[in-house]
Amino acid sequence: MTSAGRFAPSPSGELHVGNLRTAILAWLFAQSTGRRFLMRVEDLDRARAGAEAGQLRDLAAVGVTWDGGVVRQTDREPLYREAIERLRAAGLTYECFCTRREIQDAPSAPHAPQGAYPGTCRSLTDGEREAKRAVRPAATRLRSTVAEATVRDLLHGSFTGVVDDFVLRRNDGVNAYNLAVVVDDAAQGVDQVVRGDDLLPSTPRQAYLASLLGLPAPEYAHVPLVVNRDGARLAKRDGAVTLADLALAGVSAPEVRDTLLASLGLPAGPLEHAVPSFDPALLPREPWVWPGMAGAGA
Numbered sequence: 001m002t003s004a005g006r007f008a009p010s011p012s013g014e015l016h017v018g019n020l021r022t023a024i025l026a027w028l029f030a031q032s033t034g035r036r037f038l039m040r041v042e043d044l045d046r047a048r049a050g051a052e053a054g055q056l057r058d059l060a061a062v063g064v065t066w067d068g069g070v071v072r073q074t075d076r077e078p079l080y081r082e083a084i085e086r087l088r089a090a091g092l093t094y095e096c097f098c099t100r101r102e103i104q105d106a107p108s109a110p111h112a113p114q115g116a117y118p119g120t121c122r123s124l125t126d127g128e129r130e131a132k133r134a135v136r137p138a139a140t141r142l143r144s145t146v147a148e149a150t151v152r153d154l155l156h157g158s159f160t161g162v163v164d165d166f167v168l169r170r171n172d173g174v175n176a177y178n179l180a181v182v183v184d185d186a187a188q189g190v191d192q193v194v195r196g197d198d199l200l201p202s203t204p205r206q207a208y209l210a211s212l213l214g215l216p217a218p219e220y221a222h223v224p225l226v227v228n229r230d231g232a233r234l235a236k237r238d239g240a241v242t243l244a245d246l247a248l249a250g251v252s253a254p255e256v257r258d259t260l261l262a263s264l265g266l267p268a269g270p271l272e273h274a275v276p277s278f279d280p281a282l283l284p285r286e287p288w289v290w291p292g293m294a295g296a297g298a
């Protein structure tokens, strides 16, 4: 399988200019390194009817193209099940019956990193498990043997983060993002992951999980987010930040594309024209403040 990059939107609503900027970056990283570029819809959770079609239309409108068909995670349940089964057979999973509240209230183990699962259900007896099963369905957690892991990132360098007993499958049967993303990237031959840097902290978990499954970890590039004037992550409430709203304000998709390219120090025009001058080393390392566009200010 040839190497590939990808964009993987969650169809929970409309893409905003921050999402589109990340997609353009992922596309440029892939094109400039001779990779295929794949489109994967991460619809395991919070999918909203009609959102996928709108997102794909908006991506195409700013020039983001992809190779092959669109892959949807909801079509890939057997792959996730097989991965969890392999981990279970290796003694690397356990059932967890904790509510969110119980996890919050549990005393954390000494030296446990902040936000890490406290391990409440790690050593339940068969009898305890039996009793708990009668009360609530179990989530499946990874039985991690490390407390942290280190990944290499093209923009962040070496990054070390927490690896706890994270959830692989929620107690409502939904496969967790950390599992699905690892399984899918490997199965699709994705060896370059470009995405927003809000996902950097969970990346060591994913790299560790990949190693347990005998899968290669991809090359990572976590790119800065787009923020509003208060420095908060851009959101719908920040005014006209989607192509649809910007169009109503008289701003065309190519104009949005050119503004996003300019924010990256890249020339205006079709994305192909930006490929020769694209150099990850020259990318801004700071979040970009969305300035609003003519007549459509936030």
Ligand SMILES: [Zn+2]
Residues within 6 Å of the ligand: 095, 096, 097, 098, 119, 120, 121, 122
């Ligand atoms: Zn638990």
